[in-house]
Amino acid sequence: MRPLDRLPPRRFETKRLCLRALEPEDAQLVFDLYASDPVATRHMSFPCTGRVEDTRAFVEGSAAYGRGEASDVEAYTWIFELRDTGEPIGSGGFGPKDDFALAGGYILATRYWGRGYATEAWTCLVDWARAQPGVFRIEATHDVDNPASGRVLAKSGMTREGVLANWTIYPNVSAAPRDAVMYAWARR
Ligand SMILES: CC(C)(COP(=O)(O)OP(=O)(O)OC[C@H]1O[C@@H](n2cnc3c(N)ncnc32)[C@H](O)[C@@H]1OP(=O)(O)O)[C@@H](O)C(=O)NCCC(=O)NCCS
DSSP states (O other), X not given: OOSOSSOOOSEEEOSSEEEEEOOGGGHHHHIIIIITOTTTTTTSSSOXXXXXXXXXXXXXXXXXXXXXXXXXXXXXXXXXXXXXXXXXXXXEEEEEOSSSEEEEEEEEOGGGTTSSHHHHHHHHHHHHHHTSTTOOEEXXXXXXXXXXXXXXXXXXXXEEEEEEEEEEOOTTTOSSOEEEEEEEEEOO
């Protein structure tokens, strides 16, 4: 059993954004937009290596979405675009964490920070996910030194559950594990 018994929509629309499924051909776009930027990726869980091949491996793996059954998919990722211009601004998504829960995250290119776009996109994804009957929990964590992400999660309706000690390695910050803040939505 998996939390999602069907594939999520390949496209969502919000007031200002279009969220469209990541495609295998998006590697260069993702690399240029944020994956090559040490500032944008500082608090992400993947290393900012400066090599497009590394981005390609991630993108091709994530873009398995849309092939096969929902149960085979490890992660669903969408590129966020401005509806007015079609300009890509970032990405985000989620994947099954276990049989009843999803875990996810997001990132924007730095020039689009501070305009509410991450909140708008993440809220759209969470709203869809929590309407799925097999989803009992949606979680996301952020580095303790990345409070802007905590605001996005709180504004999307998720609850701050606490600080997890030595939870994960943020390789662009330090080689040692760091504390993270856990946010979740839970079905009640
Ligand atoms: C985190 C991130 C997605 C936020 O995107 P965004 O579109 O700027 O977010 P929003 O505008 O929707 O909301 C940002 C909130 O953080 C707040 N904020 C920004 N910088 C902050 C800081 N240093 N300390 C505390 N709050 C901060 C803003 O004031 C806003 O909250 P408010 O609406 O209550 O005022 C973006 O900065 C980003 O892509 N960062 C790099 C990748 C990343 O960290 N991803 C999350 C990994 S867990």
